[in-house]
Amino acid sequence: MKGCIMKNGNNFIRGLAISTAVIGIWGLLGCDKKADDKEAPPGKVKEIQTLYQCPMHHQIIREHPGACPICGMTLVAVQEGHDSAHSIVAFDPSVVQNMGVRTETVHMRSLAPAIRLEGKVAADESRIRSVTARVNGYVEKLQASLSGQTVREGEVLIKLYSPDLVSAQEELIQALNYREDLPASATASLRGNAEQLVESARRRLSNWGIAASFVDALEKTRQVVHDLPITSPAGGIVARKNVIEGQSVMPGNELFQIVDLSQVWVTAHVYQRDLASVHTGSNALLRFGNLPGRELHATVFFVSPEMDPMTRTAEIRMRLSNTPAMDLRPEMFAEVSLQGEVRNVLAVPEQSVIHSGIREIAIVSLGGGRFMPREIHTGRTADGYTEILDGLSEGDEVVVSSQFLIDSESNLRTAIENMKSAGEEHDL
Numbered sequence: 001m002k003g004c005i006m007k008n009g010n011n012f013i014r015g016l017a018i019s020t021a022v023i024g025i026w027g028l029l030g031c032d033k034k035a036d037d038k039e040a041p042p043g044k045v046k047e048i049q050t051l052y053q054c055p056m057h058h059q060i061i062r063e064h065p066g067a068c069p070i071c072g073m074t075l076v077a078v079q080e081g082h083d084s085a086h087s088i089v090a091f092d093p094s095v096v097q098n099m100g101v102r103t104e105t106v107h108m109r110s111l112a113p114a115i116r117l118e119g120k121v122a123a124d125e126s127r128i129r130s131v132t133a134r135v136n137g138y139v140e141k142l143q144a145s146l147s148g149q150t151v152r153e154g155e156v157l158i159k160l161y162s163p164d165l166v167s168a169q170e171e172l173i174q175a176l177n178y179r180e181d182l183p184a185s186a187t188a189s190l191r192g193n194a195e196q197l198v199e200s201a202r203r204r205l206s207n208w209g210i211a212a213s214f215v216d217a218l219e220k221t222r223q224v225v226h227d228l229p230i231t232s233p234a235g236g237i238v239a240r241k242n243v244i245e246g247q248s249v250m251p252g253n254e255l256f257q258i259v260d261l262s263q264v265w266v267t268a269h270v271y272q273r274d275l276a277s278v279h280t281g282s283n284a285l286l287r288f289g290n291l292p293g294r295e296l297h298a299t300v301f302f303v304s305p306e307m308d309p310m311t312r313t314a315e316i317r318m319r320l321s322n323t324p325a326m327d328l329r330p331e332m333f334a335e336v337s338l339q340g341e342v343r344n345v346l347a348v349p350e351q352s353v354i355h356s357g358i359r360e361i362a363i364v365s366l367g368g369g370r371f372m373p374r375e376i377h378t379g380r381t382a383d384g385y386t387e388i389l390d391g392l393s394e395g396d397e398v399v400v401s402s403q404f405l406i407d408s409e410s411n412l413r414t415a416i417e418n419m420k421s422a423g424e425e426h427d428l
Contacts, residue, residue: 050077051063052064060075060393062075063366070393089371090369091369091371101365101401102401103365103400104398105396106346106392106394107346108344110342111345111347112341112343113380113382114337115337116336117269117336118336119335120266121332121334122265122266122267122317122331123239123261123330124260124264124265127260129232129233129236129258129259130256130257130258131230131233131257133250133253135165135251136162136163136251137161137248138247138249139244139246139248140158140160141159141245142158142244143155143157145241146238146241148237148238148239151236151237151238151258152235154211154231154232155231155232157230160228160229161227162228165228166226168201168208169205169225172202172219173218175194175198175200176198176219176222178194179194179197202215214229236260237261238257238258240256241255243255259330261328261330262326263322267315267318268315269313269315270314272314275303275314278300278316281299282300283297283300284337285337286298286318286335288332289333290332296320298318298320299318299319300317300318300338302315345379345380345387345388347386347387347388348400349384349398350381352398353376353386360376362374362376364396364398374391375391376388377389377390
Protein backbone atom coordinates (compact mmCIF):
# COMPACT_ATOMS: atom_id res chain seq x y z
CA MET A 1 0.00 0.00 0.00
CA LYS A 2 2.81 2.36 0.94
CA GLY A 3 4.72 1.55 -2.26
CA CYS A 4 1.60 2.23 -4.30
CA ILE A 5 1.19 5.65 -2.63
CA MET A 6 4.86 6.51 -3.30
CA LYS A 7 4.56 5.41 -6.95
CA ASN A 8 1.41 7.47 -7.47
CA GLY A 9 3.08 10.38 -5.75
CA ASN A 10 6.08 10.21 -8.08
CA ASN A 11 3.80 10.11 -11.13
CA PHE A 12 1.90 13.11 -9.77
CA ILE A 13 5.11 15.09 -9.23
CA ARG A 14 6.37 14.22 -12.71
CA GLY A 15 3.05 15.20 -14.30
CA LEU A 16 2.99 18.40 -12.26
CA ALA A 17 6.49 19.32 -13.45
CA ILE A 18 5.59 18.84 -17.11
CA SER A 19 2.29 20.67 -16.70
CA THR A 20 4.07 23.52 -14.95
CA ALA A 21 6.52 23.77 -17.85
CA VAL A 22 3.71 23.93 -20.41
CA ILE A 23 1.70 26.45 -18.37
CA GLY A 24 4.85 28.46 -17.84
CA ILE A 25 5.51 28.56 -21.59
CA TRP A 26 2.04 29.78 -22.38
CA GLY A 27 2.10 32.19 -19.45
CA LEU A 28 5.39 33.72 -20.55
CA LEU A 29 4.19 34.07 -24.13
CA GLY A 30 0.83 35.58 -23.17
CA CYS A 31 -2.30 35.70 -25.29
CA ASP A 32 -2.41 39.34 -26.44
CA LYS A 33 -0.22 41.93 -28.11
CA LYS A 34 0.72 43.63 -24.85
CA ALA A 35 2.22 40.44 -23.55
CA ASP A 36 4.21 40.06 -26.78
CA ASP A 37 5.69 43.51 -26.27
CA LYS A 38 7.05 42.58 -22.86
CA GLU A 39 10.60 41.40 -22.43
CA ALA A 40 10.91 37.62 -22.17
CA PRO A 41 11.95 36.35 -18.73
CA PRO A 42 15.67 35.69 -18.32
CA GLY A 43 16.78 32.21 -19.34
CA LYS A 44 13.65 31.46 -21.40
CA VAL A 45 14.80 32.12 -24.97
CA LYS A 46 18.48 32.58 -25.70
CA GLU A 47 19.98 34.73 -28.43
CA ILE A 48 21.72 32.79 -31.20
CA GLN A 49 24.53 34.92 -32.55
CA THR A 50 26.59 32.93 -35.03
CA LEU A 51 26.18 29.50 -36.56
CA TYR A 52 27.79 27.94 -39.62
CA GLN A 53 25.74 26.70 -42.58
CA CYS A 54 26.48 24.95 -45.88
CA PRO A 55 25.68 27.32 -48.80
CA MET A 56 24.48 24.34 -50.89
CA HIS A 57 22.73 22.21 -48.25
CA HIS A 58 20.94 24.58 -45.92
CA GLN A 59 19.97 21.79 -43.55
CA ILE A 60 23.63 21.43 -42.52
CA ILE A 61 24.14 23.84 -39.60
CA ARG A 62 26.97 23.57 -37.09
CA GLU A 63 28.12 25.58 -34.09
CA HIS A 64 31.72 25.74 -35.30
CA PRO A 65 33.45 26.31 -38.66
CA GLY A 66 34.07 23.26 -40.78
CA ALA A 67 33.15 21.43 -44.00
CA CYS A 68 29.78 20.13 -45.19
CA PRO A 69 29.60 16.35 -44.71
CA ILE A 70 27.61 16.05 -47.96
CA CYS A 71 29.48 18.17 -50.52
CA GLY A 72 32.63 19.16 -48.65
CA MET A 73 32.06 22.91 -49.08
CA THR A 74 33.23 25.24 -46.33
CA LEU A 75 30.48 26.22 -43.93
CA VAL A 76 29.71 29.95 -43.88
CA ALA A 77 28.72 32.02 -40.89
CA VAL A 78 25.01 32.77 -40.45
CA GLN A 79 24.68 36.20 -38.88
CA GLU A 80 21.88 37.27 -36.60
CA GLY A 81 18.85 38.27 -38.67
CA HIS A 82 19.39 35.58 -41.31
CA ASP A 83 16.39 33.37 -42.15
CA SER A 84 18.16 30.31 -40.75
CA ALA A 85 18.89 32.13 -37.48
CA HIS A 86 15.23 33.08 -37.13
CA SER A 87 14.36 29.38 -37.47
CA ILE A 88 16.28 28.44 -34.31
CA VAL A 89 14.71 28.52 -30.87
CA ALA A 90 16.35 27.92 -27.53
CA PHE A 91 15.09 26.82 -24.13
CA ASP A 92 16.66 26.80 -20.75
CA PRO A 93 18.13 23.30 -20.28
CA SER A 94 16.07 22.83 -17.11
CA VAL A 95 12.86 23.45 -19.10
CA VAL A 96 13.96 20.90 -21.71
CA GLN A 97 14.67 18.39 -18.95
CA ASN A 98 11.28 18.93 -17.32
CA MET A 99 9.55 18.43 -20.67
CA GLY A 100 11.24 15.04 -21.01
CA VAL A 101 12.56 15.72 -24.50
CA ARG A 102 14.29 12.69 -26.01
CA THR A 103 16.39 12.67 -29.17
CA GLU A 104 17.75 10.00 -31.46
CA THR A 105 20.66 10.05 -33.88
CA VAL A 106 19.82 9.76 -37.57
CA HIS A 107 21.59 6.81 -39.19
CA MET A 108 21.28 4.20 -41.93
CA ARG A 109 18.84 1.36 -41.27
CA SER A 110 17.50 -1.65 -43.16
CA LEU A 111 13.80 -1.17 -43.88
CA ALA A 112 11.41 -3.74 -45.29
CA PRO A 113 7.96 -2.17 -45.13
CA ALA A 114 5.08 -4.55 -44.44
CA ILE A 115 1.88 -3.54 -46.22
CA ARG A 116 -1.22 -4.81 -44.44
CA LEU A 117 -4.37 -5.22 -46.50
CA GLU A 118 -7.77 -6.83 -46.30
CA GLY A 119 -8.12 -9.55 -48.91
CA LYS A 120 -10.91 -11.75 -50.18
CA VAL A 121 -10.92 -15.32 -51.47
CA ALA A 122 -12.05 -15.69 -55.07
CA ALA A 123 -12.30 -18.55 -57.53
CA ASP A 124 -9.35 -19.05 -59.85
CA GLU A 125 -10.75 -17.85 -63.18
CA SER A 126 -8.68 -20.41 -65.07
CA ARG A 127 -10.52 -23.18 -63.18
CA ILE A 128 -14.09 -22.13 -63.98
CA ARG A 129 -15.99 -24.28 -66.50
CA SER A 130 -19.33 -23.52 -68.12
CA VAL A 131 -21.59 -26.40 -69.17
CA THR A 132 -23.64 -25.11 -72.12
CA ALA A 133 -26.42 -26.67 -74.17
CA ARG A 134 -25.38 -27.27 -77.78
CA VAL A 135 -28.65 -28.70 -79.08
CA ASN A 136 -32.35 -28.21 -78.58
CA GLY A 137 -33.79 -30.58 -76.02
CA TYR A 138 -35.53 -31.25 -72.71
CA VAL A 139 -34.09 -32.02 -69.28
CA GLU A 140 -35.39 -35.49 -68.52
CA LYS A 141 -33.37 -36.12 -65.35
CA LEU A 142 -31.47 -33.66 -63.13
CA GLN A 143 -28.59 -35.44 -61.41
CA ALA A 144 -26.76 -32.39 -59.99
CA SER A 145 -29.76 -30.88 -58.28
CA LEU A 146 -28.10 -28.54 -55.73
CA SER A 147 -26.00 -25.42 -56.05
CA GLY A 148 -22.77 -25.95 -54.12
CA GLN A 149 -22.87 -29.69 -54.72
CA THR A 150 -19.48 -31.35 -55.21
CA VAL A 151 -19.05 -33.20 -58.51
CA ARG A 152 -16.27 -35.24 -60.06
CA GLU A 153 -14.88 -34.93 -63.55
CA GLY A 154 -17.04 -37.03 -65.88
CA GLU A 155 -19.94 -37.26 -63.42
CA VAL A 156 -23.40 -37.05 -65.03
CA LEU A 157 -25.07 -33.68 -64.41
CA ILE A 158 -28.30 -34.11 -66.41
CA LYS A 159 -29.89 -36.50 -68.87
CA LEU A 160 -31.13 -34.68 -71.94
CA TYR A 161 -33.66 -35.81 -74.51
CA SER A 162 -33.01 -34.23 -77.88
CA PRO A 163 -34.60 -35.26 -81.19
CA ASP A 164 -31.49 -33.97 -82.94
CA LEU A 165 -29.22 -36.20 -80.85
CA VAL A 166 -31.45 -39.21 -81.46
CA SER A 167 -31.25 -38.50 -85.20
CA ALA A 168 -27.46 -38.16 -85.03
CA GLN A 169 -27.15 -41.54 -83.28
CA GLU A 170 -29.33 -43.16 -85.92
CA GLU A 171 -27.16 -41.66 -88.67
CA LEU A 172 -24.02 -43.12 -87.10
CA ILE A 173 -25.60 -46.56 -86.77
CA GLN A 174 -26.77 -46.44 -90.40
CA ALA A 175 -23.31 -45.35 -91.59
CA LEU A 176 -21.69 -48.19 -89.66
CA ASN A 177 -24.14 -50.72 -91.06
CA TYR A 178 -23.63 -49.41 -94.61
CA ARG A 179 -19.85 -49.71 -94.32
CA GLU A 180 -20.08 -53.24 -93.00
CA ASP A 181 -22.63 -54.34 -95.62
CA LEU A 182 -20.44 -53.39 -98.57
CA PRO A 183 -19.58 -56.48 -100.64
CA ALA A 184 -16.01 -57.60 -100.92
CA SER A 185 -16.06 -56.53 -104.57
CA ALA A 186 -16.90 -52.90 -103.68
CA THR A 187 -14.59 -50.35 -105.23
CA ALA A 188 -12.17 -48.25 -103.24
CA SER A 189 -14.31 -45.21 -104.00
CA LEU A 190 -17.38 -46.77 -102.40
CA ARG A 191 -15.40 -47.83 -99.34
CA GLY A 192 -13.97 -44.32 -99.05
CA ASN A 193 -17.45 -42.78 -99.18
CA ALA A 194 -18.69 -45.18 -96.51
CA GLU A 195 -15.79 -44.25 -94.23
CA GLN A 196 -16.53 -40.54 -94.71
CA LEU A 197 -20.16 -41.11 -93.69
CA VAL A 198 -19.05 -42.79 -90.45
CA GLU A 199 -16.55 -40.01 -89.62
CA SER A 200 -19.13 -37.32 -90.40
CA ALA A 201 -21.67 -38.91 -88.02
CA ARG A 202 -19.02 -39.24 -85.28
CA ARG A 203 -17.94 -35.60 -85.71
CA ARG A 204 -21.53 -34.39 -85.45
CA LEU A 205 -21.99 -36.09 -82.07
CA SER A 206 -18.61 -34.82 -80.85
CA ASN A 207 -19.47 -31.24 -81.84
CA TRP A 208 -22.59 -31.49 -79.71
CA GLY A 209 -20.53 -32.36 -76.66
CA ILE A 210 -21.13 -36.10 -76.62
CA ALA A 211 -18.27 -37.90 -74.87
CA ALA A 212 -16.05 -40.17 -76.95
CA SER A 213 -16.74 -43.03 -74.52
CA PHE A 214 -20.47 -42.74 -75.27
CA VAL A 215 -19.82 -42.85 -79.03
CA ASP A 216 -17.62 -45.93 -78.63
CA ALA A 217 -20.35 -47.68 -76.65
CA LEU A 218 -22.93 -46.73 -79.30
CA GLU A 219 -20.81 -48.29 -82.05
CA LYS A 220 -20.62 -51.53 -80.09
CA THR A 221 -24.27 -51.84 -79.04
CA ARG A 222 -25.90 -50.13 -82.06
CA GLN A 223 -28.70 -49.11 -79.63
CA VAL A 224 -30.02 -45.53 -79.68
CA VAL A 225 -30.03 -43.84 -76.24
CA HIS A 226 -32.89 -41.37 -75.91
CA ASP A 227 -31.75 -39.71 -72.64
CA LEU A 228 -28.19 -38.60 -73.30
CA PRO A 229 -25.95 -37.90 -70.29
CA ILE A 230 -24.30 -34.47 -70.03
CA THR A 231 -21.20 -34.80 -67.84
CA SER A 232 -19.04 -32.41 -65.82
CA PRO A 233 -15.89 -31.26 -67.65
CA ALA A 234 -13.97 -30.94 -64.36
CA GLY A 235 -14.13 -31.75 -60.68
CA GLY A 236 -15.33 -29.01 -58.34
CA ILE A 237 -18.52 -27.51 -57.01
CA VAL A 238 -21.69 -26.49 -58.82
CA ALA A 239 -21.38 -22.71 -58.54
CA ARG A 240 -24.46 -22.06 -60.67
CA LYS A 241 -27.38 -24.30 -61.61
CA ASN A 242 -29.67 -22.79 -64.22
CA VAL A 243 -32.00 -25.71 -65.07
CA ILE A 244 -34.78 -27.76 -63.54
CA GLU A 245 -36.28 -31.07 -64.59
CA GLY A 246 -38.59 -30.81 -67.60
CA GLN A 247 -37.12 -27.52 -68.77
CA SER A 248 -36.49 -27.01 -72.46
CA VAL A 249 -33.05 -25.78 -73.47
CA MET A 250 -31.61 -24.17 -76.58
CA PRO A 251 -28.09 -23.98 -77.99
CA GLY A 252 -26.11 -21.41 -75.98
CA ASN A 253 -28.05 -21.80 -72.72
CA GLU A 254 -25.69 -22.16 -69.73
CA LEU A 255 -26.82 -25.18 -67.74
CA PHE A 256 -24.17 -25.21 -64.99
CA GLN A 257 -21.03 -23.44 -63.90
CA ILE A 258 -18.46 -25.72 -62.31
CA VAL A 259 -15.65 -24.23 -60.20
CA ASP A 260 -12.55 -26.16 -59.17
CA LEU A 261 -11.56 -24.85 -55.70
CA SER A 262 -8.46 -26.98 -55.23
CA GLN A 263 -6.59 -23.77 -56.04
CA VAL A 264 -7.96 -20.29 -55.31
CA TRP A 265 -7.09 -16.62 -55.58
CA VAL A 266 -6.89 -14.03 -52.85
CA THR A 267 -7.50 -10.52 -54.15
CA ALA A 268 -6.65 -7.25 -52.39
CA HIS A 269 -6.47 -3.57 -53.28
CA VAL A 270 -3.32 -1.47 -52.89
CA TYR A 271 -3.25 2.31 -52.52
CA GLN A 272 -1.12 4.39 -54.85
CA ARG A 273 1.43 5.25 -52.15
CA ASP A 274 2.22 1.54 -51.65
CA LEU A 275 2.36 0.44 -55.29
CA ALA A 276 6.10 1.01 -55.57
CA SER A 277 6.64 -1.74 -52.98
CA VAL A 278 4.35 -4.31 -54.65
CA HIS A 279 5.24 -6.24 -57.79
CA THR A 280 4.80 -9.63 -59.40
CA GLY A 281 6.63 -12.12 -57.24
CA SER A 282 6.10 -10.27 -53.94
CA ASN A 283 5.68 -12.65 -51.02
CA ALA A 284 2.49 -12.51 -48.97
CA LEU A 285 1.52 -13.91 -45.60
CA LEU A 286 -2.18 -14.78 -45.26
CA ARG A 287 -4.33 -15.36 -42.20
CA PHE A 288 -7.94 -16.55 -42.15
CA GLY A 289 -10.46 -16.34 -39.35
CA ASN A 290 -11.50 -19.98 -39.76
CA LEU A 291 -7.87 -21.16 -39.54
CA PRO A 292 -6.71 -19.75 -36.17
CA GLY A 293 -2.99 -19.93 -35.54
CA ARG A 294 -2.18 -20.84 -39.15
CA GLU A 295 -0.34 -18.73 -41.70
CA LEU A 296 -0.42 -19.52 -45.40
CA HIS A 297 2.13 -18.29 -47.90
CA ALA A 298 1.32 -17.01 -51.37
CA THR A 299 2.94 -15.02 -54.17
CA VAL A 300 1.57 -12.03 -56.06
CA PHE A 301 1.13 -13.04 -59.70
CA PHE A 302 -0.89 -10.08 -60.97
CA VAL A 303 -0.87 -6.32 -60.34
CA SER A 304 -3.60 -4.45 -62.19
CA PRO A 305 -2.31 -1.88 -64.71
CA GLU A 306 -5.37 0.28 -63.95
CA MET A 307 -6.56 2.15 -60.87
CA ASP A 308 -10.11 1.89 -59.61
CA PRO A 309 -11.57 5.40 -60.19
CA MET A 310 -13.77 5.13 -57.09
CA THR A 311 -11.32 3.76 -54.50
CA ARG A 312 -8.06 4.94 -56.16
CA THR A 313 -6.56 1.50 -55.63
CA ALA A 314 -5.05 -1.19 -57.84
CA GLU A 315 -6.10 -4.82 -57.54
CA ILE A 316 -3.51 -7.49 -56.84
CA ARG A 317 -4.02 -11.25 -57.02
CA MET A 318 -2.32 -14.06 -55.16
CA ARG A 319 -2.67 -17.76 -55.96
CA LEU A 320 -2.52 -20.54 -53.37
CA SER A 321 -3.52 -24.17 -52.97
CA ASN A 322 -6.58 -24.92 -50.88
CA THR A 323 -6.39 -27.14 -47.83
CA PRO A 324 -7.31 -30.84 -48.12
CA ALA A 325 -10.59 -30.00 -46.35
CA MET A 326 -11.29 -27.15 -48.80
CA ASP A 327 -11.38 -24.59 -45.96
CA LEU A 328 -10.86 -21.62 -48.30
CA ARG A 329 -14.12 -20.59 -49.88
CA PRO A 330 -14.99 -17.71 -52.22
CA GLU A 331 -15.90 -14.43 -50.49
CA MET A 332 -14.02 -15.31 -47.29
CA PHE A 333 -11.96 -12.45 -45.83
CA ALA A 334 -8.22 -12.69 -45.34
CA GLU A 335 -5.58 -10.64 -43.54
CA VAL A 336 -2.83 -9.98 -46.07
CA SER A 337 0.68 -8.90 -45.13
CA LEU A 338 2.99 -8.07 -48.03
CA GLN A 339 6.70 -7.94 -47.35
CA GLY A 340 8.41 -5.13 -49.26
CA GLU A 341 11.93 -5.11 -50.62
CA VAL A 342 14.65 -4.72 -47.98
CA ARG A 343 16.71 -1.56 -48.52
CA ASN A 344 19.38 0.23 -46.49
CA VAL A 345 18.17 3.82 -46.09
CA LEU A 346 18.57 6.88 -43.91
CA ALA A 347 15.77 6.66 -41.36
CA VAL A 348 14.29 8.37 -38.30
CA PRO A 349 11.70 7.22 -35.76
CA GLU A 350 8.20 7.55 -37.18
CA GLN A 351 7.06 9.76 -34.30
CA SER A 352 9.78 12.33 -35.06
CA VAL A 353 8.05 13.36 -38.32
CA ILE A 354 5.58 16.25 -38.00
CA HIS A 355 3.00 16.53 -40.76
CA SER A 356 2.41 20.26 -41.13
CA GLY A 357 0.00 20.97 -43.96
CA ILE A 358 1.62 20.05 -47.24
CA ARG A 359 5.09 19.77 -45.69
CA GLU A 360 6.82 17.36 -43.37
CA ILE A 361 9.07 18.67 -40.64
CA ALA A 362 11.55 17.22 -38.16
CA ILE A 363 12.83 19.08 -35.11
CA VAL A 364 16.64 18.95 -35.05
CA SER A 365 18.41 19.31 -31.72
CA LEU A 366 21.48 21.55 -32.00
CA GLY A 367 22.52 20.96 -28.40
CA GLY A 368 22.43 23.25 -25.41
CA GLY A 369 18.63 23.48 -25.50
CA ARG A 370 18.58 24.79 -29.09
CA PHE A 371 16.17 23.35 -31.66
CA MET A 372 15.54 24.00 -35.34
CA PRO A 373 12.63 22.87 -37.56
CA ARG A 374 13.88 21.18 -40.72
CA GLU A 375 11.74 20.51 -43.79
CA ILE A 376 12.17 16.91 -44.89
CA HIS A 377 10.97 14.57 -47.61
CA THR A 378 10.06 11.06 -46.53
CA GLY A 379 9.72 7.69 -48.19
CA ARG A 380 8.60 4.34 -46.83
CA THR A 381 7.70 3.57 -43.22
CA ALA A 382 8.35 0.22 -41.55
CA ASP A 383 8.89 -1.11 -38.04
CA GLY A 384 8.39 2.32 -36.50
CA TYR A 385 10.95 4.09 -38.72
CA THR A 386 10.50 6.41 -41.70
CA GLU A 387 12.86 6.72 -44.65
CA ILE A 388 14.39 10.18 -45.16
CA LEU A 389 14.88 11.14 -48.79
CA ASP A 390 16.06 14.70 -48.18
CA GLY A 391 16.45 17.24 -45.39
CA LEU A 392 18.52 15.34 -42.82
CA SER A 393 22.02 13.91 -42.71
CA GLU A 394 23.47 10.94 -40.92
CA GLY A 395 24.51 12.01 -37.44
CA ASP A 396 21.81 14.65 -36.96
CA GLU A 397 19.87 14.53 -33.69
CA VAL A 398 16.08 14.66 -34.03
CA VAL A 399 13.47 15.05 -31.31
CA VAL A 400 11.39 11.90 -30.83
CA SER A 401 9.25 12.88 -27.83
CA SER A 402 7.38 15.81 -26.30
CA GLN A 403 6.94 17.41 -29.69
CA PHE A 404 3.47 18.48 -28.68
CA LEU A 405 5.03 20.46 -25.83
CA ILE A 406 7.65 22.05 -28.03
CA ASP A 407 5.06 22.85 -30.68
CA SER A 408 3.04 24.72 -28.05
CA GLU A 409 5.90 27.21 -27.87
CA SER A 410 4.99 30.10 -30.20
CA ASN A 411 8.66 30.74 -30.97
CA LEU A 412 8.83 27.33 -32.64
CA ARG A 413 5.65 28.01 -34.57
CA THR A 414 7.18 31.26 -35.77
CA ALA A 415 10.32 29.41 -36.78
CA ILE A 416 8.32 26.96 -38.86
CA GLU A 417 6.36 29.78 -40.49
CA ASN A 418 9.63 31.62 -41.28
CA MET A 419 10.91 28.47 -42.95
CA LYS A 420 7.72 28.14 -44.99
CA SER A 421 7.81 31.80 -46.02
CA ALA A 422 11.43 31.55 -47.07
CA GLY A 423 10.60 28.50 -49.18
CA GLU A 424 7.67 30.24 -50.84
CA GLU A 425 9.80 33.29 -51.68
CA HIS A 426 12.45 30.99 -53.12
CA ASP A 427 9.79 29.28 -55.28
CA LEU A 428 8.69 32.67 -56.62
